[in-house]
Each structure stands twice: as structure tokens, then as C-alpha cells.
Amino acid sequence: AQTVTQSQPEMSVQEAETVTLSCTYDTSENNYYLFWYKQPPSRQMILVIRQEAYKQQNATENRFSVNFQKAAKSFSLKISDSQLGDTAMYFCAFSKAAGNKLTFGGGTRVLVKP
Amino acid sequence: EADIYQTPRYLVIGTGKKITLECSQTMGHDKMYWYQQDPGMELHLIHYSYGVNSTEKGDLSSESTVSRIRTEHFPLTLESARPSHTSQYLCASSELDTSSYNEQFFGPGTRLTVL
Numbered sequence: 001a002q003t004v005t006q007s008q009p010e011m012s013v014q015e016a017e018t019v020t021l022s023c024t025y026d027t028s029e030n031n032y033y034l035f036w037y038k039q040p041p042s043r044q045m046i047l048v049i050r051q052e053a054y055k056q057q058n059a060t061e062n063r064f065s066v067n068f069q070k071a072a073k074s075f076s077l078k079i080s081d082s083q084l085g086d087t088a089m090y091f092c093a094f095s096k097a098a099g100n101k102l103t104f105g106g107g108t109r110v111l112v113k114p
Numbered sequence: 115e116a117d118i119y120q121t122p123r124y125l126v127i128g129t130g131k132k133i134t135l136e137c138s139q140t141m142g143h144d145k146m147y148w149y150q151q152d153p154g155m156e157l158h159l160i161h162y163s164y165g166v167n168s169t170e171k172g173d174l175s176s177e178s179t180v181s182r183i184r185t186e187h188f189p190l191t192l193e194s195a196r197p198s199h200t201s202q203y204l205c206a207s208s209e210l211d212t213s214s215y216n217e218q219f220f221g222p223g224t225r226l227t228v229l
Contacts, residue, residue, distance in 0.1 A: 045220035106156040
């Protein structure tokens with residue numbers, strides 16, 4: 001069974017600064033997908049960024065980028081130029097390539113301060 | 115506009131009542147999911163479906179039941195609600211194609227409080 005661990009329950013960052021969220025996972029699969037989801041206070045979960053395990057290049061989506069270290073089973077999220085709208089819970093998630101079930105980490109609450 | 119909907123958004127009921135949480139999606143997705151999320155905590159998969167007449171239990175045991183009679187509709191039912199069922203319930207859907215990114219799209223959630 002897969003497990004996903006987010007070791008930082010809460011982080012705060014000043015507006016315009018950078019924050020990095022950590023995520024580690026455990027799996028015996030060789031091909032899989034990793035995701036970061038954002039859940040703002042309004043509660044609707046949205047996908048921030050995704051990474052396919054067979055791709056070595058780290059994914060980037062505007063101000064969001066990941067550092068994917070497959071051997072270390074690490075998948076951190078970097079938020080650059082933080083904005084007030086980035087305040088939310090962030091969940092790291094894992095999905096096996098052959099199926100769509102997601103295994104989520106415990107979440108990291110990010111607070112962006114003005 | 116293609117989207118995923120959940121009703122009601124908030125529900126407060128008494129113990130012993132039967133409730134149904136509705137989830138509908140207009141994205142044409144075959145796969146649908148129900149997650150349970152306690153405040154400030156991780157999501158746990160409680161049910162999923164790969165298509166009409168297909169339902170499976172998820173990773174977290176739940177007393178709720180689901181049905182999938184139509185592709186776009188995936189309701190969750192509690193026959194007799196208890197205070198331990200108080201939680202946030204999130205519905206999600208995704209494409210069937212396993213070669214895709216497996217992105218799941220989430221509804222806004224139903225916050226259930228059982229008194």
C-alpha cells in the first residue's frame with residue numbers, strides 16, 4: 001500500500017516571498033503520478049501541479065514548481081512570489097499509473113501574510 | 115460549463131435520520147469518488163465507481179452506501195446518521211483512460227453535522 005507523508009502541518013510566508021512544502025511517499029511501483037492539490041478556505045479542491053514518475057524534468061506551472069527526487073521518494077512544492085490568494089491547505093497525492101485512486105497526505109496549511 | 119456539483123452544501127440533522135448526499139458531474143467522466151475529510155485533516159477514500167452499476171469500497175471503512183445508476187450521478191446514503199458521521203464529504207470524478215494524468219476534479223463538498 002502507498003503512503004504519503006507531509007511533515008509540515010502549517011507554514012507561513014510573507015507576501016512575495018517563497019515557500020517550499022515537503023512531501024515524501026512510499027511505493028513499490030515504478031510508474032506513478034504525483035499531484036499537489038490546493039484547498040482554499042472555500043473548500044473546493046483544485047489541482048495545482050502534477051508529475052509523472054517516468055519524467056525526470058520537474059513540472060512547473062507559473063509560480064508553482066516541484067522538486068521530484070524519485071530515488072529519495074520526495075516531491076516538494078515551491079510557491080514563488082507568494083500571493084494572498086495562495087492561502088490554503090495543500091495536499092500531496094499519489095496515484096498508481098494503472099488506476100485513478102488517490103492517496104493523500106495529511107496536508108500543509110499555508111498562510112500568506114501581507 | 116462542465117463541472118461537478120454537490121448538494122446540499124451544508125446539512126444539520128438529528129441522529130437516526132436517513133440522508134442522501136447528491137453528486138453530479140457534467141464532464142462525461144466514467145470514474146467517480148467519495149472522500150471523507152475531517153476538519154484540518156487528510157482525505158480518505160470511502161467509495162468509488164468506474165461506471166454505471168459499478169461501486170467499490172474505498173480505503174476507509176464507512177457505514178454509508180453509494181449507487182451508480184446513471185453516469186453523471188453518484189449519490190451517497192446514510193441509512194441512520196450518527197454524530198460519528200459528522201464530517202466533510204467530497205465528491206470527485208475523472209476520466210476512465212488510464213493513460214491520462216488521472217486528474218480528479220472535485221466538487222465543493224457537503225459539510226454534514228449530526229446532532
